[in-house]
Amino acid sequence: MNNLIIEKTHSTPGIVFDTETGVLEIKGESFPENVPKFYGPVIEWIKDFLNSTDKEIVFNFEISYFNSSSSKILMNIFDYLEQQVSEGKNISVIWRCDHENESAVECGYEFKEDLDLLPFVVEIY
C-alpha cells in the first residue's frame, strides 16, 4: 500500500502517513470550506491501511487550530479508531500542542474525555 502524503495549505493540515513505520502524522491548521472533501480520502486511506495490517500504529496529531466542522470529523476519526482498538488493533494517539496554545491543549483534553479504550495522550511541549 502506498504512503499518503498531502502538502499542508493555509486551511488544511499536512499529512504524512508512513505504512513502513506505522506512524501517521497530521500537522497544521484545519478550517477547509468543505471538510468531507478534504478528510474523505484521508479516512478511506486509514480504513484501508487498518484493514491490511496488525502492526502497532501511532497517530501524531499536531493541530494548532481547527474549526467546528473539523472538530466533528476528528471526533468521527477517533470514534472509528476506538472501535478498531475494541476489535484488537494496537493503535494510539498523541495529541501534541504548544504550551502557549491553551486552546489546543483544552481541545486535546476534550477529545480525551470522550474516549474510553483508545490510548490518547496529550503531549504539551
Added chain:
Amino acid sequence: MDLSLYSLYNDFKSKKILLCYSGPISQTSVEGVGNTLRRNLEIEEAGNITSISVFSIFVEQVQNIINYSAESINHEEDMDNELRVGVIVIGKEENDNYFVYCGNKVYNRDIARITSLIKSIQQLNKDELKALYKERRRIEPDPGSKGAGLGLIEMGRRAAKPLGYSFEEIDGDYSFFSLKVEVGR
C-alpha cells in the same frame, strides 16, 4: 467632494473598527483576511486565547455566510462556483473587548429555527455549552446542512457575554440577520 471615502473611514475609526469586509465572500477571503486579522491581533498583543477566539469566531461567521447566506452571485451554468454575500466587522468595544459582527440575508422561513438555536445557546453557562458542543459533534448533521451546526455553539463558548442578534425584515421572502459576539481581553 463626492469622490471620497474619508467620512466612511472616519466613521469606522471613531467606532474602533479594525477591519470591515462587505460583499461576495469565498474561502480565499477566510484565509487571506483571517491571516491579516491574526497579524493585527499579534501586533496589538491581544494574548493567545483572545487572538484565537477572535480568529475562530471570524472563521465560523464567514463560513456561515458561505454556507447559509440567502444572497448569492452565480452563473446559471456554474452553480458550484457561486459566491455568497455578507458583511463582517471586527472592532473594539469601549471597554477594549473585541467584537466580531456579521450580517447576511436569510430566508424568512429560517428565522424561527435560527432564533430558537441562538436563544437556547444564550441560556447556557460555559459548562453546559461544552456538554452541548460535545453532544452535537457526535450527532450526524441535518440533511441539507453544509456545516456541522456547531458553529454557533463554538461562538457561544468563546464569547464574553451572550450572543447578540437581530432580524430586520427586507420583504416577504427575506430578512437581514445580524450576529454580534464579544470576546474578552
